[in-house]
Amino acid sequence: MKKHVVFISLFLVLIMMATMLGGCGGSSKKPDAGAKSAATAKNPPKIAEPTKTVDPKANLNADITIVQQLDMVSFDPIATSDLSNRYIITNIYSYLFAQDRYLNSTPELAKSYKRLNDSTWQFEIHKGVKTHDGKELTADDVVYSLQRTQKGTAIGALFKPVDKISKVDDYTIQITTFGPYPALPTALTHVSCGIVPKHYLEKAEASKDWSNPIGTGRYKFKSRIIGDSVVMERFDGYFNKDDKALNKSLTFKIIPEGSGRTIAVETKKADLNVVFDTVDYDRVVGNANLQLWQHPSQLVWHLGYDNTNPNFKNKLVRQAINFAVDRKALMEVGHNGHGTVVFNNATFAPTCLGAVNNPGNKYSYDPEKAKALMKQAGVSGFDTEIIVFRDEAERMAVLVQSYLKVIGINATVKRIENAVFAQTIQAHKAPMFITSWGCYWDPDMFLARRFTKAGIGGVNRVWYQNPELDVMIDKARTISFDDKPRAEVYGQIQNFLAEEAPEADLYVNNMYALANKDLKGVEINVEMPHNYYKLHY
Amino acid sequence: MFKFVVKRLFAMIPIILAVTFVVFTIMYFTPGDPTNVILGNEWSETASAQLKAELGLDQSFIMQFFHYVKNLVQGNFGMSYITRAPVGDQLLARFPNTLIVVAGAMVFCVGVGVPIGIYSGVKPYSLFSNVTMVAGLLGVSLPIFWLGLLLILLFSVQLGWLPSSGLDSFASLILPSLALGSNYMANVMRTTRSSMLEVIRQDYIRTAKAKGVNERNVVLKHALQNAMMPTITVIGMNIGALLGGVVLTETVFSIPGTGRLLVESINKRDTPTVLGCLVIMAVCVAISNLVVDIIYAYIDPRIKAQYGGGKG
Numbered sequence: 133m134k135k136h137v138v139f140i141s142l143f144l145v146l147i148m149m150a151t152m153l154g155g156c157g158g159s160s161k162k163p164d165a166g167a168k169s170a171a172t173a174k175n176p177p178k179i180a181e182p183t184k185t186v187d188p189k190a191n192l193n194a195d196i197t198i199v200q201q202l203d204m205v206s207f208d209p210i211a212t213s214d215l216s217n218r219y220i221i222t223n224i225y226s227y228l229f230a231q232d233r234y235l236n237s238t239p240e241l242a243k244s245y246k247r248l249n250d251s252t253w254q255f256e257i258h259k260g261v262k263t264h265d266g267k268e269l270t271a272d273d274v275v276y277s278l279q280r281t282q283k284g285t286a287i288g289a290l291f292k293p294v295d296k297i298s299k300v301d302d303y304t305i306q307i308t309t310f311g312p313y314p315a316l317p318t319a320l321t322h323v324s325c326g327i328v329p330k331h332y333l334e335k336a337e338a339s340k341d342w343s344n345p346i347g348t349g350r351y352k353f354k355s356r357i358i359g360d361s362v363v364m365e366r367f368d369g370y371f372n373k374d375d376k377a378l379n380k381s382l383t384f385k386i387i388p389e390g391s392g393r394t395i396a397v398e399t400k401k402a403d404l405n406v407v408f409d410t411v412d413y414d415r416v417v418g419n420a421n422l423q424l425w426q427h428p429s430q431l432v433w434h435l436g437y438d439n440t441n442p443n444f445k446n447k448l449v450r451q452a453i454n455f456a457v458d459r460k461a462l463m464e465v466g467h468n469g470h471g472t473v474v475f476n477n478a479t480f481a482p483t484c485l486g487a488v489n490n491p492g493n494k495y496s497y498d499p500e501k502a503k504a505l506m507k508q509a510g511v512s513g514f515d516t517e518i519i520v521f522r523d524e525a526e527r528m529a530v531l532v533q534s535y536l537k538v539i540g541i542n543a544t545v546k547r548i549e550n551a552v553f554a555q556t557i558q559a560h561k562a563p564m565f566i567t568s569w570g571c572y573w574d575p576d577m578f579l580a581r582r583f584t585k586a587g588i589g590g591v592n593r594v595w596y597q598n599p600e601l602d603v604m605i606d607k608a609r610t611i612s613f614d615d616k617p618r619a620e621v622y623g624q625i626q627n628f629l630a631e632e633a634p635e636a637d638l639y640v641n642n643m644y645a646l647a648n649k650d651l652k653g654v655e656i657n658v659e660m661p662h663n664y665y666k667l668h669y
Numbered sequence: 670m671f672k673f674v675v676k677r678l679f680a681m682i683p684i685i686l687a688v689t690f691v692v693f694t695i696m697y698f699t700p701g702d703p704t705n706v707i708l709g710n711e712w713s714e715t716a717s718a719q720l721k722a723e724l725g726l727d728q729s730f731i732m733q734f735f736h737y738v739k740n741l742v743q744g745n746f747g748m749s750y751i752t753r754a755p756v757g758d759q760l761l762a763r764f765p766n767t768l769i770v771v772a773g774a775m776v777f778c779v780g781v782g783v784p785i786g787i788y789s790g791v792k793p794y795s796l797f798s799n800v801t802m803v804a805g806l807l808g809v810s811l812p813i814f815w816l817g818l819l820l821i822l823l824f825s826v827q828l829g830w831l832p833s834s835g836l837d838s839f840a841s842l843i844l845p846s847l848a849l850g851s852n853y854m855a856n857v858m859r860t861t862r863s864s865m866l867e868v869i870r871q872d873y874i875r876t877a878k879a880k881g882v883n884e885r886n887v888v889l890k891h892a893l894q895n896a897m898m899p900t901i902t903v904i905g906m907n908i909g910a911l912l913g914g915v916v917l918t919e920t921v922f923s924i925p926g927t928g929r930l931l932v933e934s935i936n937k938r939d940t941p942t943v944l945g946c947l948v949i950m951a952v953c954v955a956i957s958n959l960v961v962d963i964i965y966a967y968i969d970p971r972i973k974a975q976y977g978g979g980k981g
Contacts, residue, residue: 202933203925203933205751205752206752206753206754208753211707211752211753212707212708212709212751213708213709213710213711214707214709285707285708285711285716285719285720285723286707286708286711287711289711289713290711340748340753340754342753342754343754357762357925358758358759358762358763358925359759359762359763359925359926359929359930360835360923360925385834385835385923386923386925387834387923388920388923388929389920389921389923391818391821392821392833392834392921392922392923395821395822395825395826395833395834396833396834398826399825399826399829399833401832401833401834549701549936550705550706550936551701551702551703551705551706551936551937551938552700552701552702552705553705554702554705554712555700555701555702555705569710570710581713587713589713589714590712590713590714591710591712591713
């Protein structure tokens, strides 16, 4: 008996030790843990602003290691629009226009551009742009690349308004569109518009071998170990001498596990973690050797519902749902409270052109008003399902379930896989769902697909269409090439959609990047950390 | 014996074909579409149809399976739907890493489990025996994922002795081997202990002791050979289990191996890559079973005689 007591004690001691070690992780999944600790943190997150000046004494020859969650897919720019791919290959290839932090366009290869008429654009590229194998880039390369992009699938609807891409002379190209398309420069920032020199592209297309890419970007490809790492080194022949890479090399390491990426930066195996898991938030804000950077994203988390479903056909029910949910609490549950609440129904992030956070101040968290609207609609309640495929969404769905219960809607939560989400939508098997949508700065690049017939069966997941809205979207595109009049129309569109309530937008989460405290030049756009070429010590 | 080995190698062909057919069928009928993953927010019916035609996904089940098997027979694992690169290249890059981790775990499993099992079998009521059995129970009970994270926190973050990720040195192999191996080591340890306990009570052991053979020789020469049969069976079975468990180990320790590739490919509905990974794993399990059978023959002359190669 005595012996058994000894063994049981031993066993318990071991378990306790293991649990204490686990506690060393310091992670907390309590919804408000991050928000509370931010106030008392040793080094709270800083806002990542664009790098304006570089210290003359800075080390511009550092080898920078970046950790990310997923491996890249391919160096073929038209293979996928996956983010883990995009932010690697954009270092190798140049674009006519690069993206700024709001995903708006900023000229890169394009030296100048002008509109010859409403549907014809002319772009002049820089002279003397060298490829990584020493040849000069000409309009032939640009035209060949973009024509291939046009034929590909990755760019989807963004190139649908594009009619012809042609060469004018060795350094000038022309793009004609089917009618006015003010968002063309922004469309040209899409990953699949990367310019690949024609001589390499022809070879790669024939052999289907993209393992040694050649571009004109700031970095030359050096090596890749599939599933492990990608290494690239500074290209000293980059055409824009004033905006060259501020480090000697970039190594992208793939670490799928969130805490593993944090630990890599903590143990100085990596300089920057570009996919930070907020589970480690408390631990890193308490560590003086680390610096967490943040920036609001343009990822709009929203509660969608099938507008063709009999339960959601009545707009009063849809409005009731918008009053029934507490967006702040959902943001606490979804992203530990890190983000900005939005009362919008058009998937506009607050930083998009013409965005209005709460059009007409229509919505707030008001369960009584929600109940009254349900009564006015003559709907006592119904049973439905909330489809989710991500952890954050699943956590939110449980809370939404309780909010809906208050107004008589009995919802069950169903988790599915990412790969079947689109099919579930197409089969009208997602009466309600929670997911996010990444906005471009220019709403023309998503509105027409999100809420018109063009997106039905695709990304118009709420199955909403309205001829009145179609006219307004068309007006916003064609009214002017200037932002101001377009922004006004987008304001009207948001007011219109607030009344229609085709979905309930909840919040925009913050983006994070975890870095070694001495690392400089960390920049984050509304999608992910970016501009890795600016990283230096 | 040679005939037996050749016969077993040929028997692997229907096994591989059966694995291919079953996995292909499951993947074909599993809901989900790789074009959703590839196209993301740019997904549309037209783009999806165009992509499906490019990938050959618009063909019938029979045609797709026929093309796959035709290529497989020629040693071609096909092209990944997601990366559009040959699956064979990915396997070539990743499978050696999986083998290294499994081998490391196996060395830990056998190198620690067998000696402890022998000692516990010989001294069944000692404190050491009881402590190791409790530790073994703990090893079986702790999920690989959790144990891996604990090991990283202790040895990489707190002590800074060992790397937390990758597989670029011998030091980086230690933690993954421990995490993966500890789960299976307990099995090996307990099996060795119980069979040792059984053998050590046999008459011939008592006879050997009576004749004055020293304890060490009794255990290592007389008892161990017979006690090892069940242990070898467990080790052989563990190889299949290790290949399954390696998925979690590769994820926690960021090792670019086949297990991680398999899970990523299942999530992305990348059928050629899933098939490639599973065919390689099936071949591995079949070969390890064959090796176990050959070892049986060397340990037990009666089995060797059955294979037709021994003198009995």
